[in-house]
Amino acid sequence: MSNGLKRRDGFPGERLINIPLKILRDAKDRKPILFNTYITQIGYFPQASHHYRERRNGCEDNILIYCIRGKGHYILDKKRYEVNAGQYVIIPATDRYIRYWADTESPWTIYWIHFTGDQIGEFNRSLNLTTTKGPIPIPFNDTGIEVWQKIFSILSVSFRMESLCNANFCLQHLISTFLYPQHEDKEKEIPVENSIQQAIDIMKSNLHLKLSLEEIAVKVNLSTSYFATFFKKRQGISPIDYFINMKMQRACELLRDQNNKVREVASDIGYEDPYYFSRIFKNVVGLSPAQYRKDIQ
Known part of the structure; x- marks a missing residue:
């Protein structure tokens, strides 16, 4: 991939919110107990051709990436992983080298969110979120997507204190839908899922x-x-x-x-x-x- 084609964002149909650091700092100073774990960024990248991020000094945030179509790749501390449709990964906050990118032939469609906190290290240890865990397969997480959409909708309106708190409370629910997925019967949805893929192929x-x-x-x-x-x-x-x-x-x-x-x-x-x-x-x-x-x- 040439340097001219590498893109952080700017994909057709994307949805992206970055919460200004000053707003987060002020909110934490006012009500620190409500910001033990909080959102910093949230996004949706459909068919993200040439998506590429390199973080030479790691990232202070946890990065949750949920791939619903296509595939992507990431390198964490010199080890390479492939993320396929129907998999998610939580890259824990680390100072180790991170790089992730969309596959050239089948670029991923991803929902993602960054979150952190003063005790993010302890948070990750408690949930066994390690740098070596790798991508995890999951049944289609419609509940997670609904919660993600609610968070995005809340933050799209304002960055007022009540909005930030509401979004952060939803964050816990979002994380739980990935770490503790409900094993619901999906057999009735298979024909419709096939129809969605058929529609995309027709397009x-x-x-x-x-x-x-x-x-x-x-x-x-x-x-x-x-x-x-x-x-x-x-x-x-x-x-x-x-x-x-x-x-x-x-x-x-x-x-x-x-x-x-x-x-x-x-x-x-x-x-x-x-x-x-x-x-x-x-x-x-x-x-x-x-x-x-x-x-x-």
Whole structure:
């Protein structure tokens, strides 16, 4: 992976919150008992191509990463691990070298959260969270994702004391859904899970077309409302937003070839109007196609 393609964030469809350190310090000073363990960052990276982080001096936070699709890799203290879909890892706070990145061929989709505290070392020892534990398989953690979404929603509104406390109380629940998963019967959900994967495959094979929510739902034999609800619950975004993100990722790939004109790129992913395509691209990626092409040169 060349240095120009390594990205900390900025992925189409991502969700990301960093709580300013000053706000956290002030909150801890005011009510230290409520901040024994607290959140510092939270994010969701869908199909995070070229995601890469290197922490030469480790990290003061615990880093929980839950991979729901694709795969990634990390190195911790010279040992390399692979994180696959359906696995999570909690990298404990450490001063040892850490590096993690998305797989080139099948980049991961991950929910993640950073948390720490003055007694984070004792916290980790009590839960046997060690640097050698490695990725852990888990049944699909829909409860964990629901709690993650609640935390994100709380912190999206404000960083006031009550919001921070509410989010930190939810943090304990979130951690418990991974460390002590409920062994529920998932057999009834298997057909629907297969339908979600089928829908994603349909999107991937038809990036050059316009597909409506209704058309995709029909192709996977689900009602439109049920398909939309279940898809968003599993993937974190609506089916159409997911499809648009896939189109924009393909557009990014095409724009790296300087011979491809913007109108040709737009046509290749199903947009007849290049100006409309440019607006959608900027809304998702944060740059116009021309700016993106210039930025990666």
